[in-house]
Amino acid sequence: MQRRDVLRLLTSAAVVSSLPLEMLQSLQQARAEVGPTVGLRTLNAHQNETITTISELIIPETATPGAKGAKVNEFIDLLLTEWYDKPDTERFLQGIADADAASQKQFGKTFVQCSAAQQTQLMKGWDNEAMAYVRTSKLAQKTKSAQPPANFFYTVKRLTIVGYYTSEIGFLKELGASIIPPKHAGCAPLSEARS
Structure with missing residues (x-):
């Protein structure tokens, strides 16, 4: 599966439950690459803190670790x-800057400087915009018209979900799933199948 196909699927319909096995394996391979990398290569410290905070609010720590x-x-x-092309990366980074601008406008400080209640309030507004984007996107698909420009928060939510559930924590501990079954149960006798 090509990188563009994976990214296109990441921004389309349902995420984890409908991922083809080939794509899930590609994403888990990408997750495996995270281990040996040292330091961030695209996000600066502030952008990283913003993404870490947003993703942890989307999937917080409970009985299992959260997105962080x-x-x-x-x-x-x-x-x-x-994986992203330069224009897509720049659009994503601009989304982080826009999130901070919205936070500055509403609360006079960056997103990470806001209180948890203020962050939640901002994210609820962004989520409403993301859902409007989804409706517009679905309508564009039905009418075969131009797709609206990508919505930053929608993209972050999707990447957070995919990133979490393709991690060992999300896939094994949270979902209790395994790509390769731990054992082969064999065929069931026909009489058992009819019951």
Whole structure:
């Protein structure tokens, strides 16, 4: 599967439950690359902190680690560095700047400087915009008209979900899933299948 195909699927319909096995394996391979990389290559410290905060608010730590523990920020940095085209990377980074601008306008400080309640309030507004984007995008598909420009928060949510559920923490601990079954149960006798 080509990088562009993976990215296109990441920004389309349902994420983890409908991922083809080939794409899931590609994403897990990308996740594996996060391990040996040292430091961020695209996100600067402030952008990284913003993405880490947003992703942790999307998937917070509970009985299992959240997005921060799964290093979703590093996964996103890897995609921005290795998989995204330059214009897409720049659009994503501009989305972070726009998020800070909206936060500055509403609360007089950057997103990461806001209180948890203020961050949640901002994210609820962004989520409403993301859902409007989804509706517009679906309508564009039905009417075969031009797709609206990508929505930053929608993209962050999708990348957070994919990054989390393709990590060991998300896939094994949270979902309790395995790509390769741990054992082969064999065929069931026909009489059992009819019951």
